[in-house]
Amino acid sequence: MKITSAEFITSAVGPNQYPTDGLPEIALVGRSNVGKSSLLNKMMNRKGLARTSQKPGKTQTLNYFQVNKQLYFVDFPGYGYAKVAKSIKGQWGKMIETYLKQRKELRFIIQLVDIRHAPSKDDIAMYEWCKEIGIPTVVVATKGDKIARGRWLQHTKVIRQHLNMRGDDTILIFSSETGQGRDELWSEIKRRLYEYEEAKREQAKEEKVPSSTEQAEGKAQ
Template sequence: MKVTSSEFVISAVGPKQYPTDGLPEIALVGRSNVGKSSMLNKMMNRKGLARISSRPGKTQTLNYFRVNQMLYFVDFPGYGYAKVAKTIKETWGKMIEGYLKNRQELRFVIQLVDIRHAPSKDDVAMYDWCKQIGIPTVVVATKGDKIARGRWMQHIKVIRQDLKLRGDDTIIVFSSETGQGKDELWGEIMRRLRAAEEDQRQAEKEEQEEQANSSNPS
């Protein structure tokens, strides 16, 4: 997809600050040092739009980025960083849980893992949580440029096995340095958004037919 506009919209601390324009939202989750900001900047063609912090765990809000006036990337606080205060972690947890369970505009989650390492306990827990809630997930294996291409499949196999990848959840190798995986990820995003729109239209059609049948009993 060609990105013609991208912008930071808001750092939200709760539902009252979430956008109200009804655009589809894609949540980005991952460990604090996995490269979410770098991936966002590469995907949006905007160097430095998503801030890359030297202090892992700095993001403490849901950061909304609007792309082409058609969707939002929602950058979650990084998980797994030990130096973040327990009270802040608890606040994050409540905010994230509420968003994942209740946000109607959420279409799916992009979960980032470091291709060089087996998924952590936090990675596994996050993936399991999404599955329990019933949220589709795209797994992005970041830092693909850090290992030889010939070793990618070996590392992907470990990620797939440790997360116990389910259904049609996808793994895409990504590099913010080379752009590897960028076009593939955009393709997957657009495919899933079109499928979600079709599902929504079908659900609305079925609801209308049910209402029509109930108002005209035979």
């Protein structure tokens, strides 16, 4: 994927602050310190555009990054950080639930998990929540450079088992240090956006074509 433009657009806490241009959106979710900012910077080929917080759990907004004026990455607050007050976590939960259930521009979720460890309870809860709502999810195992390539299959198997992923669910290995997985993730993004638009066009065609009964009634008139 050739990146011609990438920029931070806005931080939002509710629908009245979301962009209104109708571009497709891809949300990134994951625990604090899982590497969301690093992944975003690598995907957009921009050092420091998505800033890594020095205090895990500090981000409390949905951060919009526009790429090639064609789509948005929406960076969610990191979850699972113990020192964040319960009241703040509650606010995050409401903000995220509103977005996930109501945002028509959302196409799918990229959920980041650390390949070195089995998914946490928060990881599992987020994955199950997205499945329950019906949002497609791509799991990205970050920090791939931290373990030997020969152990990747073993670790992704553990992730699949703990998240109870279906056999056809996508899991990709990523490293912001080496660039491993960047091209594969862009390919997955483009494929899913294309398939969404194709399905939308097919649906529009079906809605325009009258049924055989309607055609017969039209001829009778």
